[in-house]
Amino acid sequence: MHEPQQFHHDMFHHAGVRTHYVTAGTPPADTEDGRTIVLVHGWPQTWREFRLIMGPLAEYGWFVVAPDVRGAGGSSKPEGGYDKQTMARDLKALLDHLGVTKPVTLFGHDLGMLVTYAYATLYPDDVDRLIVAEAPIPGTKVYESVLATTEFSKDPLWHFHFHGAPDNAAEQLIAGNEFAYIRSFYVKLSANPDAIPIPEAEHYVADYxxxxxxxxxxxxxxxxxQDARDNQRTLADKGKLGIPVLGIGGTASFFLPVAEQMLSEVAEDVTVQPIEESGHWLAEEQPGKVLQRLREFTRVPA
Known part of the structure; x- marks a missing residue:
């Protein structure tokens, strides 16, 4: 799939980390309202997971920023710094570099949601609204409850345990089987297994x-x-988020049943909305419905 011509790729270097990012729309310094929306991808994906919604968001008047987080895609792969507060600081440096001065709307999916949540806790005055999707927040009671699932066949987060194994065991076991392993997530966690077709899966696997x-x-x-400790400390020090928070999840995924309880642990103003006929990969399975939810939440007309 060819990218729209309005997508612009660039690199930003800060504190020894290279961040690859993609933008669409008019930079905020060149517009009167300067509306910016930041899209942060999860695992095992890159900025490309948002390719179907970036163009329409730009057409609605947003300046759209979609980085590859540290360790992913075209960004560098440092030895450390994968706690989500450090990654939020990466994002802050990028937005400062881009001249974004007004509060932004953040949309984080999967583990990208943990980065955007960390950003909102660290820089609450710099965030207008927060949209999160499809991940449990470490340090919450819901996170501990979800991870306590003991029935392997019913555990959507079994890989959290596997990837957390010490001594690089996960990498060693995955080596040589990367395509089958990564694509299994796209197929098993979707309502429509064809939503991430083979060519797109190959893009992601090449990156990983x-x-x-x-x-x-x-x-x-x-x-x-570390994320759990950071989140609990920040919540104790600063209290719950005061900005509007929208949780969206696929009706065929694990997130919706736990989203309101979990988000209410960390935010005062919470709304939860379903993405019908979708599994985990919202922006690729149902891009139109995701755009509708974003428009409704941000009050931007079509």
Whole structure:
């Protein structure tokens, strides 16, 4: 699938980390209202998971920023820094570089949701609204409850345990079987297994088989204990988020039944909305419905 011509790729270097990012729309300095929406991908994906919604968002008047997080895609793969507060600081440096001065709307999917949540806790004055999808937040009671599932066949987060294994066991067992392993997530966690077709799966797998990429991706999971401590400390120090928070999840996924309880642990103003006929990969399974929810939440007309 060819990218729309309005997508712009660039690199930003900060504190020894290279961030690849893609933008669409008019930079905020060149517009009167300066509306910016930041899209943060999860695992095992890159900025490309948002390729079907970036163009329409730009047409609605947004300046759209979709980075590859550290360790993914075209971004560098440092040895450390995969706790989500450090990754939120990466994002802050990028937005400062882009000249974004007004509060932004954040949309984080899967583990990208943990980065956007961390960003909102660290920089609450810089966030207008937060949209999160399809991940449990470490440090919450719901996170502990979801991870306590003991029936392997019914555990949508079994890989959290596997990826958290010490001594690089996960990387060693996955080596040589990357395509089958990664694609199994796209198929099993979707309502429509064809939503991420083979060519797109190959894009993602190519990124995650680059030197250091699989290790970096798994480090995201190994950082969960640190993330839990950081989230609990920040919640104790600052209290719940005061900004509007929207949780969206696929009706064929695990997220919706736990979203309101979990988000209410960390935010005062919570709305939860379903994405019908979708599994985990919302922006690729049902891009039109995701756009509708974003428009409704941000009050931007079609």
């Amino acid at each position: 088989t680059a030197p250091g990429a699989m290790r970096a991706g798994i480090e995201l999971f190994r950082a969960f204990e």
